[in-house]
Amino acid sequence: MAKKTKTEIDGSTEERIKEAARIVFTQKGYAATRTRDIAEKAGINLALLNYYFRSKEKLFNQVMLEKIQQLFGMLLPVLSDETTKLEKKIEMVVANYIDMLLANPDLPLFVLSELRGQKEELQKVLPIEKIIQNISFIKQLQEKRPDIQPIHFLMNILGMTVFPFIAMPAFDAVGIIKKNDFEKLIQERKALIPIWVKAMIKAK
């Protein structure tokens, strides 16, 4: 049996570079990332990175579009399902989101910070008008609480779910949460947030 090449083990060179780019970009951000770091992590030479992706910026844009979809793309299918009732939707969104974030803890901070000043990017990826209206989630909220803009509840759900991941580096640095306890805390929140949100919706 012939000895396997790196490519056979880890996938195509192009994909290896992209995977390295995902890791380095999300950890350090665009400006602080050096293409040399990506090349080294991918186990290839710097010239090869440019051979495949032409430039740092083009490589970044590919990664960024993926990450944006990863962060926002999951919301729509759940929120717009007509057959699921409001309470169930809240549970599903929170549970799905938390699972995804536990697998990608630095995703939100990366996307949201790299998004400052780059307005064009998002609008290409997401069908905006459809999100705001026609999402049954919004209608369901309006039926229950016509006196409060549905966007408030969406922000509350996202805030309570996503914020711990954004603040984790700070909370960890300050010693409020040891990194080991974090996942336990987040798992507790998976059950608690839906309870809280339902109470919020009823609150007068």
Next chain:
Amino acid sequence: MAKKTKTEIDGSTEERIKEAARIVFTQKGYAATRTRDIAEKAGINLALLNYYFRSKEKLFNQVMLEKIQQLFGMLLPVLSDETTKLEKKIEMVVANYIDMLLANPDLPLFVLSELRGQKEELQKVLPIEKIIQNISFIKQLQEKRPDIQPIHFLMNILGMTVFPFIAMPAFDAVGIIKKNDFEKLIQERKALIPIWVKAMIKAK
């Protein structure tokens, strides 16, 4: 009357540089900021920046320490006051925080993203042990809900309050919120969040 110099109008040169640094660093982050941009914004020469602050990093650290205190420093006095009862504390924290954030909308995203991987910084500034225990806010929460870790409620308050500011660039880019409507929305939340939090604390 003699013509006024720039310094007389805008404050000392050192302070003008620092103010320019605050703006540029918070908008673009450390890595993406060029000292030339700061110098230009301050209306001085690049050499002068180094004359006053020795290096980009030293200037950044000064700004960063300020911003950390601005973001976290306000919490303790309110949360640890023994004479204020829980409900009132919640109202005060939310109202004070929102006012501060409206005046510094990109503060949270800046601090939280620059904090990745820099653990030392925070611990110097904040007396951590005192925060976690001995804060009457924590005790008050434990009395009402001994079955839930107080940190959950702290995260909920901060999440609901801070998250809109972190996500605003994204929400704006995607067209969910026009920038003009943002402040109105935030002002609504100033009254709503305390109501929601109180409902959350009662929820079973």
Next chain:
DNA sequence: GTCTATAACCTGATAGAC
């Protein structure tokens, strides 16, 4: 496709005149 060597550029920092 992959490498080495290098070009072209940019950025932080300093030297030295005023």
Next chain:
DNA sequence: GTCTATCAGGTTATAGAC
């Protein structure tokens, strides 16, 4: 204190050999 000019180092991107 403030400026101009420049250095030293690092970074992206490409040329050219294999």
